[in-house]
Amino acid sequence: MKLILAPMEGLTDPIMRDVLTHVGRFDWCVTEFIRVTDSVLPEHVYDSYCPELKNGGKTSAGTPVHVQFLGNNPEMLAANAVRAVQLGAPAIDLNFGCPAKTVNRHRGGSILLDEPDVVHELVKAVRDAVPEHIPVSAKMRLGYLDEKHTLDNALAIEAAGANWLTVHARTKADGYTPPAYWEKIQPIREAIKINVIANGEIWNTQHAKDCQLQSGCDDLMLGRGAVTTPDLSLCIWENVHHPLLTWQDLVTLQIRFLNGNYKKAMNMVGRYKQWLGMMSKAYPEAKLLWDEVKRIKDLNEIILKLQQTI
Structure with a gap:
């Protein structure tokens, strides 16, 4: 089992990553998304979003920090991924899950899930651009307004060369309203050969177990639950149902x-x-x-x- 700290805009910033990886036990964490449009971003932008790049790409606790990008320009996503790797990023993640209206209006995040061919193009551009030993992953929802392209997107991401896929078990239309449909990750898990990480509504150890059972995934990404209960990762690792921290x-x-x-x-x-x-x-x-x-x-x-x- 692997536990990953989720990228959450305005929440898991560098300070929160430092705190949660200091007290918890995560295999890696992911930055808030860095918006890419039509240029290679200056170094101070990377310093702001991921100051851990100056610490070998790790938090002070030694947890690797993967850099996440959001955008729809394959050339610029690729160029910025190369720059991030040059600055020390241990892995690159691409955001196809953000449900924010402003982001979607500018053709970023989850709205791209209605265009599996574009999703493939973006992932492939980044995969082809960065060194082979640098993992490239993607994070998606089940869909934008519906789930008609769920498997198309997963297969597109796999075909583009991604090393793994994280799935938030809701559509953009579902937002963050419970429940998360963990069982809907199972067909994705069965359809592709790369690893699938399950995400959404994991607030305690029992939720983690239920998510694994229903999704068929061993690995979990923890979001708001890890912020609300900072020792959640420890509780899951130790298989306990009560807080471990006083x-x-x-x-x-x-x-x-x-x-x-x-x-x-x-x-x-x-x-x-x-x-x-x-x-x-x-x-x-x-x-x-x-x-x-x-x-x-x-x-x-x-x-x-x-x-x-x-």
């Missing part, structure tokens, strides 16, 4: 997050409140803390309050 452990983790220095100009207070709000779904202590800090706007004041609870 609240005090998580307080230390929150302080690490607030002291993150990848993005100096980042609104850390807002980002922290977003995370704390998510954790309040899993931890009563987080709900109590949220009530105390929700009106605080000063970063140092929040850190001091956390330090006082240790």
